[in-house]
Each structure stands twice: as C-alpha cells, then as structure tokens.
Amino acid sequence: MNLIINARDAMPEGGTIVVSAENRTASDDDPLPLHEGDYVVISVIDRGCGISPELLDKVLEPFFTTKEVGKGTGLGLSMVYGFAKQTGGTLNIESKVGVGTCTELWLPRATGNAARKGPRSNVSQDPVAQRSLRILLIDDHAEVRGTTAAMLRDLGHSTVDVGTGAEGVEILSADERKFDLLVTDYAMPRLSGTEVIKLARQHVTDLPALIVTGYADMDEVSERPSDVGLLLKPFTVHDLSRAVQGAVESR
Ligand SMILES: Nc1ncnc2c1ncn2[C@@H]1O[C@H](COP(=O)(O)OP(=O)(O)OP(=O)(O)O)[C@@H](O)[C@H]1O
Ligand SMILES: [Mg+2]
CATH class of the missing domain: 3.30.565.10 (Histidine kinase-like ATPase, C-terminal domain)
Structure with a gap:
C-alpha cells in the first residue's frame, strides 16, 4: 500500500x-x-x-x-x-x-505447496462457518462494508449490503423472511444502529441482530435491546464469527 x-x-x-x-x-x-x-x-x-x-x-x-x-x-x-x-x-x-x-x-519464493502443508485455518474449523446464514449488512462506510461483507462470505454466509438504515429497513419490509441476521454499524448519519434494529423489528420481531462499533460509542450503544450482540472495531474474522454465532443464539 x-x-x-x-x-x-x-x-x-x-x-x-x-x-x-x-x-x-x-x-x-x-x-x-x-x-x-x-x-x-x-x-x-x-x-x-x-x-x-x-x-x-x-x-x-x-x-x-x-x-x-x-x-x-x-x-x-x-x-x-x-x-x-x-x-x-x-x-x-x-x-x-x-x-x-x-x-x-x-x-x-516458497518451494513446494506451502498452503497445503500449513495448519488448517481457524475459519474452516469454526462452528459458525458450517451453517450458512442470510445476512443483511448495513454500514455507511463503503470500504468497511465491503471488508465486512467479504469476511462474512469467507465464513460461508450470503450477504445483502446497503449503505443506509432506511434502505435496510425497506428491504426487510418487502420480504420479512429473507434474512437470518441483521449486522449494522452503530454510528451512521441518519439512523443509528440501535434505531435501525428497532425499526427492523417492527417488521421482523424475532430478527437476530448485531451492532458493530468503535470504543467511542460505547455509552450510546448500551441503550440497545438486551439480546443485541456487540462487536468492537477493529475485529478479526474470528471475532466476527463468534459475534455472529452469539447474536443468532441469543435470539
Ligand atoms: N514513487 C516515488 N516517486 C517519487 N518519490 C518517491 C517515490 N517513493 C518514495 N519517494 C520519495 O521518498 C520519500 C520517502 O518515502 P516513504 O514512503 O519512506 O515516506 P513518505 O511517503 O514521505 O511518508 P509515509 O510513507 O510515512 O507516509 C518520499 O517522501 C518521496 O520523496
Ligand atoms: Mg510513503
């Protein structure tokens, strides 16, 4: 870079x-x-x-x-x-x-096939990777959204990615059975992550949800519904995998 x-x-x-x-x-x-x-x-x-x-x-x-x-x-x-x-x-x-x-x-240059000799990656052993979820991902920052979506797909999930809470809620209201999980950024210009989840649950009352946030917003995030998981930035693919699992289990 x-x-x-x-x-x-x-x-x-x-x-x-x-x-x-x-x-x-x-x-x-x-x-x-x-x-x-x-x-x-x-x-x-x-x-x-x-x-x-x-x-x-x-x-x-x-x-x-x-x-x-x-x-x-x-x-x-x-x-x-x-x-x-x-x-x-x-x-x-x-x-x-x-x-x-x-x-x-x-x-x-490495000799031989290093990829095959190495230990198997944690990702493929992760229990969450075994069950493929349909995830709605909301983040106003395009690059972060792209990275998170790529990580979720690496974990075996499928994603629909949008940049605003309003778009996310609209997609949910059009097809209430379309998603297994909502993953949303917290700090966004119009609707915060917590607000997005509350609106989303007016359409899909039992939708599991996960908020992604930085340390700066810890106080505000404490207002979220009690079953909503929290994932702190920056996170590894392993942190994400665990948080996704936790969010799905707690609902
Ligand atoms: N491709 C390039 N063309 C012209 N000058 C270059 C090029 N790459 C590096 N330099 C020169 O070398 C200097 C040192 O580069 P280096 O990447 O170490 O630091 P920097 O780019 O100035 O700052 P940083 O990378 O820490 O943001 C640059 O300030 C620039 O003068
Ligand atoms: Mg430089």
Whole structure:
C-alpha cells in the first residue's frame, strides 16, 4: 500500500500505476544484495516526478520525507525495506527525475505447496462457518462494508449490503423472511444502529441482530435491546464469527 501511495503522490496530475508480479532468479553476480535463488518480485511503477540520485540512498532512512508536515512520516519505505530484509529479500528502487520510478520488492519464493502443508485455518474449523446464514449488512462506510461483507462470505454466509438504515429497513419490509441476521454499524448519519434494529423489528420481531462499533460509542450503544450482540472495531474474522454465532443464539 505504501508503494502505491508513494506512486500516487509522485503523480499529482494523475497517471497510471502499474503493479506486477513475476518469478525471477538471482545469481551471485547480480548487483542486488541477494543470495542466489528464486524470488517473487512485486513491482510498482509510476511515471511521476522521480527521485534524484542524491536522494535515492536517503529515501530508505526512517523519517526521511519530502512531503509536507502531516502528509508523510517518512517511515513507509524504511518499513517496506525492513520487512523485505527480514524475509531474506530486498527492496530495489530505480528512478529517473521527470521520468518515473520502479520500486521492486524481492521476496524469496516458497518451494513446494506451502498452503497445503500449513495448519488448517481457524475459519474452516469454526462452528459458525458450517451453517450458512442470510445476512443483511448495513454500514455507511463503503470500504468497511465491503471488508465486512467479504469476511462474512469467507465464513460461508450470503450477504445483502446497503449503505443506509432506511434502505435496510425497506428491504426487510418487502420480504420479512429473507434474512437470518441483521449486522449494522452503530454510528451512521441518519439512523443509528440501535434505531435501525428497532425499526427492523417492527417488521421482523424475532430478527437476530448485531451492532458493530468503535470504543467511542460505547455509552450510546448500551441503550440497545438486551439480546443485541456487540462487536468492537477493529475485529478479526474470528471475532466476527463468534459475534455472529452469539447474536443468532441469543435470539
Ligand atoms: N514513487 C516515488 N516517486 C517519487 N518519490 C518517491 C517515490 N517513493 C518514495 N519517494 C520519495 O521518498 C520519500 C520517502 O518515502 P516513504 O514512503 O519512506 O515516506 P513518505 O511517503 O514521505 O511518508 P509515509 O510513507 O510515512 O507516509 C518520499 O517522501 C518521496 O520523496
Ligand atoms: Mg510513503
């Protein structure tokens, strides 16, 4: 993400960022500080302002930034570099002022099928994952909504996602047997999560419900109906799975 944000910042007028991945082999006479072997190289390429040769060594230093105060901490590349080094890879930056920059993340390639050898993920062992629920998800923040929906689908559920409480209540009133669970964000512009649940239950009195919230809203959330579960942000897929199970069981 940092590499792509850097590429974006280098092209204030806009442009195309190319992200690619390929298998490459490093040999001993390679100029890069790498052991001989197989690597996966992830490249992020922009046609932005570029980095001058004097600065090219400095950009990896912690806190080195050319961005305004509040725009950059200068920690991005040093973290990417540290991460690449720890895995036995490296970070290679090639840049020309006025032409653009190519940043390559070299990571050692795994041999064999690592995915199959590893332990089975918790998600597939989770009891909730076994019963597929139809879930109505309400969150006014599109990105958060997308992430939560993806997690719910990973757990084996199906979702209908909407951005406002009003839309959610409308969908529920049109088909009262359509959903097994309502998952709603708490802090939303018009209707709060608690209000949405109360309206929803005018149509579907026994609808299990779960509120997702940050610590900031803990006091208000205590007003929710007593059987409504609470899931604190940020949460893992495992937290979500448990909260979904709890909400369905308590109703
Ligand atoms: N793709 C790029 N094109 C031009 N300059 C770049 C590019 N990537 C990094 N730089 C230069 O390197 C500096 C350091 O980058 P780094 O990602 O470490 O920090 P930052 O982007 O300034 O802040 P942060 O990543 O912490 O928000 C940037 O301020 C910028 O001057
Ligand atoms: Mg950065």
